[in-house]
Amino acid sequence: MIDRRAFLIVMDSVGIGGAPDAGGYFNAGQPDTGANTLAHIAQARPLTMPHLDALGLGAAIRLASGDAAPGLGARPQGLWGAATQISRGKDTPSGHWEIAGVPVPWEWHYFPDTRPAFPPDLGARIAQEAGTGGILGDEHASGTEIIARLGAEHLRSGWPICYTSADSVLQIAAHEEAFGLDRLYRLCQAVAAMVHPMRVGRVIARPFLGAEGSFARTPNRRDYAIAPPAPTLLDVAQDAGRATHAVGKIGDIFSHRGIGRLHKGRSDADLAGHLLALADQAEQGSLTFANFVEFDSLYGHRRDVAGYAAALEWFDGVAGALMARLRPGDLAIFTADHGNDPTWPGTDHTRERVPVLGWGYGAREIGQVGFADIAASVAAHLRLPPVGPGRSFL
Numbered sequence: 001m002i003d004r005r006a007f008l009i010v011m012d013s014v015g016i017g018g019a020p021d022a023g024g025y026f027n028a029g030q031p032d033t034g035a036n037t038l039a040h041i042a043q044a045r046p047l048t049m050p051h052l053d054a055l056g057l058g059a060a061i062r063l064a065s066g067d068a069a070p071g072l073g074a075r076p077q078g079l080w081g082a083a084t085q086i087s088r089g090k091d092t093p094s095g096h097w098e099i100a101g102v103p104v105p106w107e108w109h110y111f112p113d114t115r116p117a118f119p120p121d122l123g124a125r126i127a128q129e130a131g132t133g134g135i136l137g138d139e140h141a142s143g144t145e146i147i148a149r150l151g152a153e154h155l156r157s158g159w160p161i162c163y164t165s166a167d168s169v170l171q172i173a174a175h176e177e178a179f180g181l182d183r184l185y186r187l188c189q190a191v192a193a194m195v196h197p198m199r200v201g202r203v204i205a206r207p208f209l210g211a212e213g214s215f216a217r218t219p220n221r222r223d224y225a226i227a228p229p230a231p232t233l234l235d236v237a238q239d240a241g242r243a244t245h246a247v248g249k250i251g252d253i254f255s256h257r258g259i260g261r262l263h264k265g266r267s268d269a270d271l272a273g274h275l276l277a278l279a280d281q282a283e284q285g286s287l288t289f290a291n292f293v294e295f296d297s298l299y300g301h302r303r304d305v306a307g308y309a310a311a312l313e314w315f316d317g318v319a320g321a322l323m324a325r326l327r328p329g330d331l332a333i334f335t336a337d338h339g340n341d342p343t344w345p346g347t348d349h350t351r352e353r354v355p356v357l358g359w360g361y362g363a364r365e366i367g368q369v370g371f372a373d374i375a376a377s378v379a380a381h382l383r384l385p386p387v388g389p390g391r392s393f394l
């Protein structure tokens with residue numbers, strides 16, 4: 001087996017602004033023009049991220065958007081650039097699939113921001129599947145807000161709480177004990193079969209626990225995603241006989257295609273432990289693909305600037321520990337799937353460029369690249385057949 005390994009690490013929602021098509025994407029009715037997750041956090045509170053900044057994080061922000069990012073901007077010593085997305089969707093599957101070499105070839109179906117948000121027959125079919133007299137919610141909502149508002153009614157009626165967002169998604173929240181976790185999973189799987197043909201990207205099970213006034217989501221979220229429409233980097237690696245490791249929700253995002261081993265956890269801290277263990281143990285020729293979701297789920301959607309800043313600084317330490325464990329012949333790429341600017345209106349993702357920071361190829365500016373160039377580069381590094389429409393920047 002060849003003397004090379006690749007680690008592809010997605011910092012979920014860590015955008016760096018500058019997307020040329022941001023005006024076509026919205027948050028609370030406002031265009032995403034000017035959104036810049038990292039720069040706006042750094043402007044609120046200067047960031048200390050010595051390891052990723054040494055690769056070229058600050059330089060990448062300047063390249064992508066020209067925005068100031070206090071605390072960042074060291075002279076780059078790694079491979080660095082900014083990537084622009086072409087898929088028409090600022091969601092997690094669109095970003096990850098394109099990074100893995102498969103831009104989304106279709107328009108996703110989005111539910112309208114009306115009440116009800118779902119077509120009446122769909123609401124009725126969900127209730128029938130659940131064995132309940134109806135559904136609650138049926139609207140655009142933030143997941144933590146809607147369980148606080150409707151959780152008690154859910155416990156009284158037993159009806160599942162169904163909601164959506166600016167993503168192509170149908171989410172079902174239910175109490176883990178009162179409704180039942182397996183029952184929620186079965187319901188989501190059945191609903192996924194109803195809505196995937198409509199090009200709704202995902203059905204997400206959102207279990208929660210607690211009582212009125214203290215409802216809290218549990219780590220047992222599960223995503224039922226449409227399968228990618230063409231072979232991704234993961235499929236190509238696996239077909240070539242390579243070990244593939246999925247850390248975090250990568251398995252769900254790729255509908256479990258091309259995944260050799262799953263490494264899941266209750267938190268990003270758990271995932272960091274998996275990633276560092278893989279730096280020590282992953283096989284020669286292997287691909288490790290990791291997603292760190294808490295930037296997005298705990299801080300971006302919650303518009304929590306201080307929390308997001310602290311998570312970035314924590315993750316920088318993880319990146320440093322990873323790089324200290326890498327070996328000659330390894331490539332590590334740190335990137336992101338979309339933005340989620342916590343200073344922006346609304347609670348949804350923001351259309352942005354993303355950083356591309358690489359360890360293993362010395363100091364090198366790659367400039368402006370496409371998301372799919374990441375897949376082409378990882379494939380070239382691992383000596384795999386070409387993947388997708390991108391070009392290697394190595």
Ligand SMILES: O=P(O)(O)O[C@H]1O[C@H](CO)[C@@H](O)[C@H]1O
Nearest residue numbers: 141142143144165167169301
């Ligand atoms: O508010 P919550 O439930 O966290 O929802 C967020 O998570 C979903 C998937 O990323 C999106 O729909 C987004 O709005």
Ligand SMILES: [Mn+2]
Nearest residue numbers: 012013092337
């Ligand atoms: Mn995401």
Ligand SMILES: [Mn+2]
Nearest residue numbers: 296297301349
């Ligand atoms: Mn999100």
